[in-house]
Amino acid sequence: MAAAQLESDAQLRKAIELQGFEEDRHARLLAALTARYRIPIQTPPPFQSSSLENDFLTAGFGECFDSFFAFGLIAIASESGYFTRELIRIFEPVVQEEARHILFFVNWVKYRRRQLPWWKRPAFRARCGWLILKQIASRAKTAKTMGGADNGAASSADNFTLSAHKDLGPDLTLHALLGRCLAENERRMTPYDVRLLRPRLVPTIARLLYRLLPSSI
Numbered sequence: 001m002a003a004a005q006l007e008s009d010a011q012l013r014k015a016i017e018l019q020g021f022e023e024d025r026h027a028r029l030l031a032a033l034t035a036r037y038r039i040p041i042q043t044p045p046p047f048q049s050s051s052l053e054n055d056f057l058t059a060g061f062g063e064c065f066d067s068f069f070a071f072g073l074i075a076i077a078s079e080s081g082y083f084t085r086e087l088i089r090i091f092e093p094v095v096q097e098e099a100r101h102i103l104f105f106v107n108w109v110k111y112r113r114r115q116l117p118w119w120k121r122p123a124f125r126a127r128c129g130w131l132i133l134k135q136i137a138s139r140a141k142t143a144k145t146m147g148g149a150d151n152g153a154a155s156s157a158d159n160f161t162l163s164a165h166k167d168l169g170p171d172l173t174l175h176a177l178l179g180r181c182l183a184e185n186e187r188r189m190t191p192y193d194v195r196l197l198r199p200r201l202v203p204t205i206a207r208l209l210y211r212l213l214p215s216s217i
């Protein structure tokens, strides 16, 4: 229903609805796991949307960051034995669905912009830029607090994938994580049609950091 208000193209609407269905399934899966392992979680209050387009853009740009880190984390967790093979088997398709989500999202953003009259495009670009900056600021805050003992900001649910590598072992550096995320991002995007736009911003930032940071960090 919500997607019908947002997207007039029937096929794109179906794709967004599928994404919503998959996100809901991911949430139910996480709820089942936390219940199974008796991990206390706080259930957020029911979400009230004030702008479907803004919410979809915010969620999409957030996923571009989180999925990129999830790609590397699941590979490292799988090799380290931190996750059992059974858990990896459950989460592997979930992570690949996220790869498809962000691939769809960046192409949808471009399509959405092109559908607008030329005079509305700069405002749309500015809005996207602002939402991306908010995501970067949030992740930078997490990165800044990662070295400290008090990880209040890093433990925020929004930044889970950026801070989770600390749980995979003391030997895992941010530099190594970035390298692995870059390689996994490449691998996970390979199966899709080459004509589709790839998420570029997060891999570009990560590549820059990977080159600048010493391997000990």
Ligand SMILES: [Fe+2]
Pocket (backbone or CB within 6 Å): 023, 063, 097, 098, 101, 102
């Ligand atoms: Fe997703």
